Amino acid sequence: MPDYCIQTNNLTHHFLQQEVLHEINLNVETGSIYGFLGPNGAGKTTTLRLALGLLKKQRGAIYFFGLPFHENRISILKKIGSLIESPSLYGHLTAKENLSLLQKVYQCPKERIQHVLNLVGLPDTGNKKASQFSLGMKQRLSIAIALLHNPALLILDEPTNGLDPNGIIEVRELLKKLNQEDGITILISSHLLAEIEKLVTHVGIINQGRLLFQGTLDDLKNRQQLSLQTVFETSDQEKTLRLMSDHNLSPRVENGKIILPSLARETIATLNQQLVANDVLVYEISVVKNDLESIFIDMINH
Amino acid sequence: MSLSFIHSFQSERLKTKRSLALWIVIIGGFFTPVIVTIIRLVQYKTLPAMYSSDKFWMQLWQNSWESMAIFLLPMGVVLATSLITQIEYKNNTWKQLHTTPLSLTTIFFSKLTVILVMMFQFFVLFNIGIYLSAIIPYLLVSGVPYPKAPFPYLYFLEQNLFYFIDCLPIIALQYLISMQFKNFLVPVGAGFVFWFGALASLSWKYGYIIPYTYTTFLFLKSGIANKAAIPDFNFHWLAVGYFVVITAMSYALYVTKKEKG
Numbered sequence: 001m002p003d004y005c006i007q008t009n010n011l012t013h014h015f016l017q018q019e020v021l022h023e024i025n026l027n028v029e030t031g032s033i034y035g036f037l038g039p040n041g042a043g044k045t046t047t048l049r050l051a052l053g054l055l056k057k058q059r060g061a062i063y064f065f066g067l068p069f070h071e072n073r074i075s076i077l078k079k080i081g082s083l084i085e086s087p088s089l090y091g092h093l094t095a096k097e098n099l100s101l102l103q104k105v106y107q108c109p110k111e112r113i114q115h116v117l118n119l120v121g122l123p124d125t126g127n128k129k130a131s132q133f134s135l136g137m138k139q140r141l142s143i144a145i146a147l148l149h150n151p152a153l154l155i156l157d158e159p160t161n162g163l164d165p166n167g168i169i170e171v172r173e174l175l176k177k178l179n180q181e182d183g184i185t186i187l188i189s190s191h192l193l194a195e196i197e198k199l200v201t202h203v204g205i206i207n208q209g210r211l212l213f214q215g216t217l218d219d220l221k222n223r224q225q226l227s228l229q230t231v232f233e234t235s236d237q238e239k240t241l242r243l244m245s246d247h248n249l250s251p252r253v254e255n256g257k258i259i260l261p262s263l264a265r266e267t268i269a270t271l272n273q274q275l276v277a278n279d280v281l282v283y284e285i286s287v288v289k290n291d292l293e294s295i296f297i298d299m300i301n302h
Numbered sequence: 303m304s305l306s307f308i309h310s311f312q313s314e315r316l317k318t319k320r321s322l323a324l325w326i327v328i329i330g331g332f333f334t335p336v337i338v339t340i341i342r343l344v345q346y347k348t349l350p351a352m353y354s355s356d357k358f359w360m361q362l363w364q365n366s367w368e369s370m371a372i373f374l375l376p377m378g379v380v381l382a383t384s385l386i387t388q389i390e391y392k393n394n395t396w397k398q399l400h401t402t403p404l405s406l407t408t409i410f411f412s413k414l415t416v417i418l419v420m421m422f423q424f425f426v427l428f429n430i431g432i433y434l435s436a437i438i439p440y441l442l443v444s445g446v447p448y449p450k451a452p453f454p455y456l457y458f459l460e461q462n463l464f465y466f467i468d469c470l471p472i473i474a475l476q477y478l479i480s481m482q483f484k485n486f487l488v489p490v491g492a493g494f495v496f497w498f499g500a501l502a503s504l505s506w507k508y509g510y511i512i513p514y515t516y517t518t519f520l521f522l523k524s525g526i527a528n529k530a531a532i533p534d535f536n537f538h539w540l541a542v543g544y545f546v547v548i549t550a551m552s553y554a555l556y557v558t559k560k561e562k563g
Contacts (some may be wrong), residue, residue, distance in 0.1 A: 049563075052401050052402065054561070055560065073403075074405060075403070080401070082401050085397075087394075088397055089393060090317055091392075093320070096315060097319065101312075101313040101317060103313045104312060104316070105306075105309050105313050105404060106402070106403070107309060
């Protein structure tokens with residue numbers, strides 16, 4: 001039985017009459033990096049805001065570290081660092097002052113302030129106020145705030161927004177390091193699979209308030225394997241289909257082309273030989289490889 | 303008092319650093335004393351007689367509080383209280399604050415305490431300013447004696463306490479409104495409306511039901527009482543009552559708010 005850091009049971013939420021979340025059962029394993037994926041407006045932020053108590057829960061249950069959230073809110077929040085949507089910074093204060101006011105709340109050692117600033121690549125911003133920071137710097141400082149009290153769980157809602165490509169890679173490496181060396185469980189949301197597929201161990205895909213997939217990245221990759229297709233285009237579609245049926249294959253026709261599931265190289269060669277031997281001209285044999293992004297898009301479109 | 307409240311209070315205090323609310327307190331505290339000092343320096347010929355008067359300190363107190371009690375103090379409280387809560391809205395930090403391991407009660411009361419402490423700071427600065435407005439002309443203008451009248455410590459302390467108490471309902475109501483509305487104009491606009499309402503109702507026999515009237519009543523009571531229908535009971539208790547009731551309502555609205563960032 002896996003040990004879950006976050007679990008939601010049938011989490012359902014309405015804004016006015018509209019259902020924005022429908023029975024979400026999130027299972028985030030301890031020690032994992034969980035990628036919470038979905039297009040804009042899918043319900044990612046609402047789920048995270050509900051989980052952290054920023055929205056009043058309507059239906060369902062939320063557990064952190066095996067404990068119900070609302071009954072254990074303070075002890076749970078001590079172990080969580082979060083960044084929800086845009087950066088939350090006091091613009092009239094410096095980076096150190098922003099961290100200092102949270103250091104007072106968490107009562108963590110003062111040395112942590114410089115440590116997390118170094119971690120996120122903002123070792124010395126001097127007297128510059130947070131309002132004068134670029135979006136990327138604000139995002140980094142927000143991550144530093146989330147890390148300040150050395151949490152067991154990090155919840156990051158689109159943390160790479162506003163970062164340049166180098167910044168994205170740096171944050172990705174930092175999160176990997178925190179997960180591997182410090183054992184921090186990370187829940188990271190994004191609308192781009194490509195952005196987080198090099199980082200996550202587990203994936204949850206949400207669209208229109210429904211969780212469409214949840215599992216390990218390997219499970220998702222297996223789906224990718226299953227989605228490989230071999231495409232044939234010939235001069236005689238009927239004869240080709242008959243020949244394929246003789247080999248116990250189940251072809252289908254799409255846009256004038258014959259589609260088969262992934263085939264062994266030998267089978268493709270045999271089919272080709274037989275088609276030629278039966279006077280069928282073969283114009284095209286190709287293998288269509290769906291990447292994870294297209295599986296993700298396919299999942300949210302169907 | 304729990305430790306988390308103290309830590310939260312320290313954190314809230316740090317948020318006011320370089321804030322407009324803090325500047326309002328500092329500038330507001332010295333504004334009237336500076337004006338009084340300038341007027342005295344301009345009218346320096348009248349100073350020797352004035353400084354020899356037995357009523358010197360009482361007159362200075364009245365002069366200093368005239369614009370403060372009726373206009374600057376209520377407006378300053380409206381602005382400072384609204385600005386303190388707006389720090390969270392303006393910076394989009396309610397969500398950050400509400401994911402810290404602090405109870406909602408701690409957050410609510412530590413913010414309120416910061417406002418009360420800032421008001422206390424204002425009173426301290428204002429009193430220092432009043433004293434300096436007496437001493438600076440004495441130091442700068444030759445022939446002006448040190449005030450002959452004894453310094454009325456107890457009277458000043460008592461009046462300060464009453465003004466502070468009379469501000470409490472304004473603080474509570476502004477705090478309630480500004481915690482509920484993201485738009486800064488709502489609490490400030492409401493504050494102006496209540497203040498105008500208070501001025502308009504000063505001569506009404508039930509004017510005391512408007513909680514923004516008490517600082518003006520207190521000022522007029524010790525001087526030109528015939529200009530207002532000053533209640534003949536101890537309205538400071540009414541101010542305390544308003545403060546307690548409005549704060550309780552404000553707390554209930556805050557903890558039951560559906561969206562917390």
